[in-house]
Amino acid sequence: MKNRYIFVSLILTLVLLPFLYENDESRFETWSKNLLCPVCQGETIFDSPSEYADDMRFVLKEQINNNLSDQEIYDYWVSRFGERIITNPQNKNIEIIIIPLLISVIFIIFFVRKVKK
Amino acid sequence: MISTIGLILSWICLLNLLILFFSNNKFRINLMVRFNLLINFLLFCLLEIGLFINDFSLNYIANYSATTTPPVYKFASLWGSLDGSILLWNLILACYFLVYLRYYKKSGENIDIKIFTSIIIFFTSYTIFSSSPFSGCIELSSIGCESSSLLPFQDLVSSSQGRGPNPLLQNHPLMAIHPPILYLGYIGLVLPFVITTSYLFQKDTDSRWVQLAADSTFYPWLFLTAGIALGAAWSYEVLGWGGYWAWDPVENVSFIPWLLATAFLHSSKAQLNESTLLNWNYVLGGLMFLSTIFGTFITRSGVLISVHAFSNGNIGVFLLSGLAIFTLFFVYTGSKNIEYFSTSKKLGNLFGKSGFFIANNILLFVSALIIFIGTVYPIFYENFYNRQLTIGRSFFDILIGPLLLILLLMMIFSIRLSKKNINFNEWFQQNLLSLNISLIISIIITYTYRFEYLGILTVFGAMSLLIAGVKNLIPKIKQKRIKGSYWAGQLAHIGIAVFSLGLILNVTQSYSSEFIVNENSIVEFGGKTYTIDKAYEVSREEKDIINLPISSNRNIKNASLNIFKNSSQQAISSPAIFRTVEYDTYITIKFIDSNNFKLIFRKNYGILIMWIGLALSTTSFIPKVKQNEK
Numbered sequence: 123m124k125n126r127y128i129f130v131s132l133i134l135t136l137v138l139l140p141f142l143y144e145n146d147e148s149r150f151e152t153w154s155k156n157l158l159c160p161v162c163q164g165e166t167i168f169d170s171p172s173e174y175a176d177d178m179r180f181v182l183k184e185q186i187n188n189n190l191s192d193q194e195i196y197d198y199w200v201s202r203f204g205e206r207i208i209t210n211p212q213n214k215n216i217e218i219i220i221i222p223l224l225i226s227v228i229f230i231i232f233f234v235r236k237v238k239k
Numbered sequence: 240m241i242s243t244i245g246l247i248l249s250w251i252c253l254l255n256l257l258i259l260f261f262s263n264n265k266f267r268i269n270l271m272v273r274f275n276l277l278i279n280f281l282l283f284c285l286l287e288i289g290l291f292i293n294d295f296s297l298n299y300i301a302n303y304s305a306t307t308t309p310p311v312y313k314f315a316s317l318w319g320s321l322d323g324s325i326l327l328w329n330l331i332l333a334c335y336f337l338v339y340l341r342y343y344k345k346s347g348e349n350i351d352i353k354i355f356t357s358i359i360i361f362f363t364s365y366t367i368f369s370s371s372p373f374s375g376c377i378e379l380s381s382i383g384c385e386s387s388s389l390l391p392f393q394d395l396v397s398s399s400q401g402r403g404p405n406p407l408l409q410n411h412p413l414m415a416i417h418p419p420i421l422y423l424g425y426i427g428l429v430l431p432f433v434i435t436t437s438y439l440f441q442k443d444t445d446s447r448w449v450q451l452a453a454d455s456t457f458y459p460w461l462f463l464t465a466g467i468a469l470g471a472a473w474s475y476e477v478l479g480w481g482g483y484w485a486w487d488p489v490e491n492v493s494f495i496p497w498l499l500a501t502a503f504l505h506s507s508k509a510q511l512n513e514s515t516l517l518n519w520n521y522v523l524g525g526l527m528f529l530s531t532i533f534g535t536f537i538t539r540s541g542v543l544i545s546v547h548a549f550s551n552g553n554i555g556v557f558l559l560s561g562l563a564i565f566t567l568f569f570v571y572t573g574s575k576n577i578e579y580f581s582t583s584k585k586l587g588n589l590f591g592k593s594g595f596f597i598a599n600n601i602l603l604f605v606s607a608l609i610i611f612i613g614t615v616y617p618i619f620y621e622n623f624y625n626r627q628l629t630i631g632r633s634f635f636d637i638l639i640g641p642l643l644l645i646l647l648l649m650m651i652f653s654i655r656l657s658k659k660n661i662n663f664n665e666w667f668q669q670n671l672l673s674l675n676i677s678l679i680i681s682i683i684i685t686y687t688y689r690f691e692y693l694g695i696l697t698v699f700g701a702m703s704l705l706i707a708g709v710k711n712l713i714p715k716i717k718q719k720r721i722k723g724s725y726w727a728g729q730l731a732h733i734g735i736a737v738f739s740l741g742l743i744l745n746v747t748q749s750y751s752s753e754f755i756v757n758e759n760s761i762v763e764f765g766g767k768t769y770t771i772d773k774a775y776e777v778s779r780e781e782k783d784i785i786n787l788p789i790s791s792n793r794n795i796k797n798a799s800l801n802i803f804k805n806s807s808q809q810a811i812s813s814p815a816i817f818r819t820v821e822y823d824t825y826i827t828i829k830f831i832d833s834n835n836f837k838l839i840f841r842k843n844y845g846i847l848i849m850w851i852g853l854a855l856s857t858t859s860f861i862p863k864v865k866q867n868e869k
Contacts, residue, residue: 136678136685171479225605
């Protein structure tokens, strides 16, 4: 029985732990993970060591220091490189989330029907 | 000469296969399957000989090898481009044909031999009618070969030098290992395809087919795991960007068969235990192989741009028609057995072994599906809307990450499952000590690395799986009664626990910064000091290397730039890696400006832990072999 109390208190500690420190993923980091380096093969400017990505990071940093809104940053990059520069199209093209979700639901129904009532 | 011999041998190979297709005599079949292997082996050796004696009258050798290519990479050039890789493909298919004959052959009629033979005929005819590595060069270009002929006995022209392989493919010896291992995995999935279709084609519906199909999937699965892991290691050591997985389309399509094979290894057990999921197992049994062909299509047809893609003329159409034929046959065979599938029993216990296997299958299959959609959707999008779309890392991370996390958490229960519903209360009582220990460790790790909730769940899942798993295994080591497949499963799971630990560390903790240095600079990075020594140049036949020795704590490693003479591409940067259990310090040269070097220092966490985990998972075959289970 004693062990159970220990278990519960340990779980609580673990859950509360992240409140002790701050989350520090910056807007810059989030955005640089969402922009494709156009001259590399499938790398974001967050990963890519290329010069081109360097320049893009520089521009992005300026934009974030100038407190541009997400929409403004989005428009800036898309107007120059087209939509393919954005690596998280799920925000605009919601169908790529919906299609897998729908299919998953169909699967779950398929399997649930295999269980005896 | 080599060209003519090769082309004629290919024709003999096709002829032999055609006769094999119509043979019913057991002795003759045995003989011809071996003969097929022999010819494919000879073809392989022949091209290797061509590569080593620099016979540039062959189109393939003139375009993908050079006199200056070092021996290891000459050897590996055989699979360095499309035509040659089909040759390796055929050789491995021929090996698996023999394996099939020895271990999985269905007694009675020879429909299975006919199915297998048709598959091999399909790939062999590609090398004969479309594009062969033995095609002779009939017109030279400024370097390499311009056009070639598929006919033997031609007057061939030969240059004195070839183009040489792509620089990326001659920069690390793993190139000689990673592709063949991966191929052994991919192509091995033909075994369950042949087994499921041949049994059900004849409506031979005792449960033997699923047992055999599952047995034959295990080793290809192992090779696939090792192959993908080696590929990750290769890109980490060669590409110089400090990563190992980029959700590149080709990586994605190699991951799909792995996910499906993993699903099948589990769902087949549900059928063996409780005669359930008959139709589902049939679907998976075939889909593994079909997804392999699809993957090859995506990689080789040139519809996508990727590090791995090498496209060539009409292979796309060829593979697509093959995919269509095999799929139609597969669907037709399935439709013949609708009655049999309807005898599939319903599942009694949702929280028994089979219930867990079903949940596992949903998660794995949906993951495969998401990856499939994410890889293919941009192609459709571009055709429909005439705009380009990139589906990259953030899409897959958001969707696949949580699914695999749930899978990890479910694995904790795998240490002891039976057909009956699991008694969570009792299970909890038995494993409370392990859970508490893993909680304490998780708290320490979480606090040290400041994890968020996704990280916390992963660490907790991995630690409990590891501790509960090991604690459960230790007393069982001496018991002889426990099945090898149980051990194999447990080992694979523990490997995955270790791997997830490394992965979450890597994803959340790694960071980098850039330094401009020159001789004798001292760099402070990540709490350690690194001294830069004097750079020196090494000149080899195929490339010039600029080495920059970097020392730390008496360890000296070289970061280098490789400038290949056969390529005008950018120089390839090889990293200097200082490795500890916790993290790698990964240093690459970005560029050189007179006397200054711009270096990127990366602290990559968890790399060694990930490799250990993956290696542990691939050792899961040992207990199976030990107990002589196929």
